[in-house]
Amino acid sequence: MNRADILRRCVERGVAAETDIGAVSRLFYVHLLSALQRGQNVEVPRFGTFGTRIAGVKKIRKIPYFEAAPELTEKANQRFRDLKYLLIGTYQQIPAFGETEFAGKVPPYDPLVEVMGKDKILDTRKEVTPQEYELLASETERSQPSQEDMAMPRLNLKDEGIDTESVVQESGKEPGAPPTLREVGGGGGGLSPFVIALLAIIVLGAGVFALNYFKVIHLWGKKAATVTEAIPDVGVPEVETPAPAGSTDQGGEPSTATTPDQGMTPAPAVAEPAPAAAEPAPAVTTPTPATSTPVTPTPAASLTPSGTGEFTIQVSSWASRAKAEQEVSRLASSGFSAFVEDGVVSGETWHRVRVGRYSTQREALEAVSKLEPVTESDLWVARVGR
Amino acid sequence: MSQEELITMISERAGISRQTVQQIVETIGEVWTEEVLVNGELELDNIGVFLLDHRPGRRGLDTETNEIFVIPPCDYVSFMPSRELIEWSNKIQ
Numbered sequence: 001m002n003r004a005d006i007l008r009r010c011v012e013r014g015v016a017a018e019t020d021i022g023a024v025s026r027l028f029y030v031h032l033l034s035a036l037q038r039g040q041n042v043e044v045p046r047f048g049t050f051g052t053r054i055a056g057v058k059k060i061r062k063i064p065y066f067e068a069a070p071e072l073t074e075k076a077n078q079r080f081r082d083l084k085y086l087l088i089g090t091y092q093q094i095p096a097f098g099e100t101e102f103a104g105k106v107p108p109y110d111p112l113v114e115v116m117g118k119d120k121i122l123d124t125r126k127e128v129t130p131q132e133y134e135l136l137a138s139e140t141e142r143s144q145p146s147q148e149d150m151a152m153p154r155l156n157l158k159d160e161g162i163d164t165e166s167v168v169q170e171s172g173k174e175p176g177a178p179p180t181l182r183e184v185g186g187g188g189g190g191l192s193p194f195v196i197a198l199l200a201i202i203v204l205g206a207g208v209f210a211l212n213y214f215k216v217i218h219l220w221g222k223k224a225a226t227v228t229e230a231i232p233d234v235g236v237p238e239v240e241t242p243a244p245a246g247s248t249d250q251g252g253e254p255s256t257a258t259t260p261d262q263g264m265t266p267a268p269a270v271a272e273p274a275p276a277a278a279e280p281a282p283a284v285t286t287p288t289p290a291t292s293t294p295v296t297p298t299p300a301a302s303l304t305p306s307g308t309g310e311f312t313i314q315v316s317s318w319a320s321r322a323k324a325e326q327e328v329s330r331l332a333s334s335g336f337s338a339f340v341e342d343g344v345v346s347g348e349t350w351h352r353v354r355v356g357r358y359s360t361q362r363e364a365l366e367a368v369s370k371l372e373p374v375t376e377s378d379l380w381v382a383r384v385g386r
Numbered sequence: 387m388s389q390e391e392l393i394t395m396i397s398e399r400a401g402i403s404r405q406t407v408q409q410i411v412e413t414i415g416e417v418w419t420e421e422v423l424v425n426g427e428l429e430l431d432n433i434g435v436f437l438l439d440h441r442p443g444r445r446g447l448d449t450e451t452n453e454i455f456v457i458p459p460c461d462y463v464s465f466m467p468s469r470e471l472i473e474w475s476n477k478i479q
Contacts (some may be wrong), residue, residue: 002431004416015413016406024410027396032433035387036475043389045408047415048463052475062475066436066465072419076438076461 036064046071131195309359313368314382315375316351317343324351331355334374341384357384422463432474434467 003025010021032050035042039062041051048069051063068076211217315331315338319323324340331338331353338355340369355371364381371379387395393411397404418436420426428436441464446457467475 001428002420006414009417010410010413013413015409018403020400020402020406021410021413024396024402024407027393027399028411028414031387031392031395033471033474036471037477040387042387042392044415044418045389045412047418061472064434064465064467064471064475066434066463068463072422072463075419076425076463080458080460112438151458 036062044069047324048072137284163239309357309363310383311358311364311381312341312354312356312384313362313364313371313379315353315355315371316377317350319350321351324353327353333375336371337376352382354384432468432470434465434471437464437466438462439464 007018007022007025010025011018015021016024032042036050036052037050041049043049046069049067050064051067052064055061055063208217208219212219212221316324316327318327321340328338328340336355338353341352341354343350343352356364356367358367361381368379368381389411393404393407393439395409396402397407400407418428422436422438426438430436440459441462442459444457447453
């Protein structure tokens with residue numbers, strides 16, 4: 001609509017002369033534009049207010065806006081004035097699994113319409129006439145609706161773009177059928193399979209734990225500990241056969257005593273005393289010198305350690321000093337410079353039979369290959385004093 | 387600029403009585419209103435376009451009472467300023 005059309009329609013109303021209307025209309029436009037340029041607001045009676053607001057970040061600009069007058073808004077919404085809208089319920093009526101389940105549905109989609117049935121609940125996007133409102137309000141006030149209440153006037157939902165047949169097919173029920181318990185979110189209907197499986201796993205785990213706790217079955221716990229304690233006992237009768245009476249050797253160190261040495265060779269510590277005891281040497285035991293110290297190597301007769309190296313070869317370890325010296329004598333007869341070195345493990349003194357001293361670990365390993373034919377025990381390289 | 391100021395300025399510039407100017411200005415507003423409500427659109431030269439838009443009714447939730455209520459539909463007038471009006475508003479005097 002241009003100015004000529006506005007001028008013509010104003011003249012038709014007979015408000016004033018055409019010249020006056022034309023002059024006022026032209027000045028009205030001029031003052032409107034100049035006021036907007038100055039940043040002022042212009043109020044048009046019964047229509048609205050023009051103004052400008054600042055917008056933009058990098059480049060600040062004034063953007064004109066229009067705010068409709070209350071009279072204009074009232075006239076625009078006059079057709080909605082006599083309509084009433086129904087309070088459709090409370091939030092608890094929405095299914096317990098939440099509205100997120102309805103995400104992704106093609107709008108318009110109202111979960112309440114599907115759950116309660118389209119004949120029962122008013123679509124929120126639908127205007128209701130006062131007559132329909134009274135009917136629906138009286139319908140909802142009844143606590144238990146009867147079959148007659150189900151025969152409510154159908155709303156023309158197709159006008160709003162809602163396909164009633166597709167929604168009914170999705171819900172899998174007839175349009176007039178009452179909602180089920182699950183649909184209204186009123187109850188669970190038994191435990192879910194996931195909960196049942198979880199309870200079964202918990203009960204089974206508790207049973208296994210109880211059987212293991214009362215030692216009916218051995219899945220974990222003390223089973224490994226009993227094995228480690230039984231190993232030193234096995235070597236006792238083999239050692240005691242060639243030993244002189246009264247010897248109290250244990251046949252070997254506990255596994256915990258040899259943990260520092262296990263880094264040198266892969267052989268386990270508990271296996272060393274058995275071969276050593278399998279070939280006992282003749283009884284040439286020498287009494288333990290009273291001046292021997294627990295850490296420094298103890299020279300036994302002519303079996304003093306040769307060299308000043310840091311590495312040595314450990315042949316066996318004995319709780320009995322006599323047994324250790326007997327082993328030293330056997331190795332000395334074979335030409336090896338064996339000696340006894342005492343060590344304290346867990347408060348107990350162990351006599352370790354060791355051979356030679358080597359400056360490097362490589363030399364010690366080469367000597368091991370020469371020593372292996374003589375002794376059947378597992379040899380490993382250790383550091384002197386450890 | 388209020389309505390009174392606008393009428394006074396136009397009256398002084400045009401040499402017409404304030405009452406007549408007020409009647410003419412109100413008539414212009416009524417014509418615009420009628421055009422918007424009847425046709426749903428009003429396009430003014432060098433000013434912009436007025437559109438009568440519809441906002442459908444929707445569901446609201448009162449978080450205090452946990453009640454679901456209906457927000458009624460409504461019509462509202464939107465305004466899209468023209469390029470000339472934006473340039474004129476930002477023109478440095």
